[in-house]
Amino acid sequence: xxxxxxxxxxxxxxxxxxxxxxxxxxxxxxxxxxxxxxxxxxxxxxxxxxxxxxxxxxxxxxxxxxxxxxxxxxxxxxxxxxxxxxxxxxxxxxxxxxxxxxxxxxxxxxxxxxx
Amino acid sequence: xxxxxxxxxxxxxxxxxxxxxxxxxxxxxxxxxxxxxxxxxxxxxxxxxxxxxxxxxxxxxxxxxxxxxxxxxxxxxxxxxxxxxxxxxxxxxxxxxxxxxxxxxxxxxxxxxxxxx
Numbered sequence: 213x214x215x216x217x218x219x220x221x222x223x224x225x226x227x228x229x230x231x232x233x234x235x236x237x238x239x240x241x242x243x244x245x246x247x248x249x250x251x252x253x254x255x256x257x258x259x260x261x262x263x264x265x266x267x268x269x270x271x272x273x274x275x276x277x278x279x280x281x282x283x284x285x286x287x288x289x290x291x292x293x294x295x296x297x298x299x300x301x302x303x304x305x306x307x308x309x310x311x312x313x314x315x316x317x318x319x320x321x322x323x324x325x326x327x
Numbered sequence: 328x329x330x331x332x333x334x335x336x337x338x339x340x341x342x343x344x345x346x347x348x349x350x351x352x353x354x355x356x357x358x359x360x361x362x363x364x365x366x367x368x369x370x371x372x373x374x375x376x377x378x379x380x381x382x383x384x385x386x387x388x389x390x391x392x393x394x395x396x397x398x399x400x401x402x403x404x405x406x407x408x409x410x411x412x413x414x415x416x417x418x419x420x421x422x423x424x425x426x427x428x429x430x431x432x433x434x435x436x437x438x439x440x441x442x443x444x
Binding site for chain 2: 246254255261315316317318
């Protein structure tokens with residue numbers, strides 16, 4: 213099955229700096245790659261996603277890049293702010309499995325933005 | 328739109344008891360997914376259901392765990408004879424349609440934190 217690896221597990225940056233989180237996946241058939249942000253004690257929230265027919269997508273300070281050949285994708289956060297502090301999860305979705313659908317998540321990156 | 332609703336938020340059970348976790352999907356969503364999150368771990372897929380049908384339960388333990396999504400009412404994740412290793416956060420997510428389409432984004436509930444004493 214799909215295996216998603218995420219690095220680093222923790223990341224500390226100063227306010228205003230950029231943060232980059234990287235993920236690799238194993239199933240070359242995976243075609244959907246969302247990123248979720250989870251604040252302490254709260255639900256995971258979708259912040260950006262990308263499909264396999266697109267190499268890059270940007271939404272204000274957040275961007276995601278996808279390299280299908282290398283099977284890795286990255287989250288880039290620019291001009292970080294303290295409220296960006298949270299755990300970020302990448303995920304990959306293989307195409308239908310038993311006619312179902314299941315995101316396979318990485319183990320998460322705990323991002324701390326210090327003022 | 329109230330979003331995905333899960334209850335209870337916190338559930339404490341003693342070993343051997345049963346745990347019932349409930350999930351009401353977003354209005355208009357007919358697809359429900361259950362995930363388990365252990366401390367410092369990612370979210371692990373357990374089961375995918377549509378109304379009255381289990382579509383994919385490949386991530387669910389074969390024993391003690393069951394899930395349903397009846398025609399009326401919330402989806403239920405049931406854990407019988409709980410053990411300490413079942414302690415985790417259980418998240419439910421819903422989508423308007425089966426994954427693979429353009430608009431299948433998953434929306435998560437706030438989770439149920441199960442603690443087994």
